[in-house]
């Protein structure tokens with residue numbers, strides 16, 4: 315039943331000057347699941363992600379969100395339909411506090427621009443909501459700290475809080491644990507799990523233990539095409555997947 319899939323791509327293809335980076339990809343992301351897109355370097359994960367998030371236009375194929383064709387829909391309109399890509403750290407305001415950053419995101423989600431001079435009474439309900447979001451991502455203690463002073467892991471957590479401020483039904487995470495130390499990775503995994511109920515999450519992730527921990531379903535890309543799909547148990551023992559990773563000189567264990 316198509317209804318079970320919140321996001322679908324059909325024959326998604328992207329060429330760069332004659333080179334096919336993503337080739338006829340039919341991806342189906344089940345509603346309320348965590349789905350990971352993995353594959354060796356150069357497999358086409360980032361290109362695929364950029365196509366889905368509308369940062370790139372496909373050469374051919376279609377993208378459907380909840381059965382609606384969004385292939386030519388602008389990123390801002392896609393966000394309004396409930397699919398949001400996690401903001402990059404650079405999108406936060408380094409000189410503002412964590413709390414102020416989440417307030418800005420909340421105001422944006424209401425279609426307002428942020429006014430610091432608004433009365434305390436106008437801002438009070440927003441402040442409460444922002445504090446709840448910070449608490450959700452384990453950052454309540456850093457509410458009044460300036461973002462520029464936060465360590466990397468906390469910046470990434472704040473990035474998630476500002477994304478959640480838009481209350482997306484579908485969340486697209488681009489390497490959520492990239493560049494993190496072991497402790498931050500564990501914290502981020504717990505965080506993604508905590509925010510996942512009633513949401514649909516698609517993530518590109520290199521850390522396979524994170525993928526194993528979180529994913530309901532995994533799609534393996536290789537040379538721009540879907541090589542295998544399934545739960546981690548099946549994927550990790552699939553000889554084609556092992557070969558694709560080993561062929562690239564990456565660890566033999568998947």
Ligand SMILES: Nc1ncnc2c1ncn2[C@@H]1O[C@H](COP(=O)(O)OP(=O)(O)OP(=O)(O)O)[C@@H](O)[C@H]1O
Nearest residue numbers: 330333334335353354355356357358359360361362
């Ligand atoms: N703008 C571009 N112009 C030309 N070729 C590109 C462009 N973007 C990506 N490619 C090529 O498409 C292929 C897939 O790249 P992509 O970055 O999507 O792979 P990936 O799976 O995300 O790799 P990695 O794990 O290394 O990030 C690569 O061969 C890359 O060189």
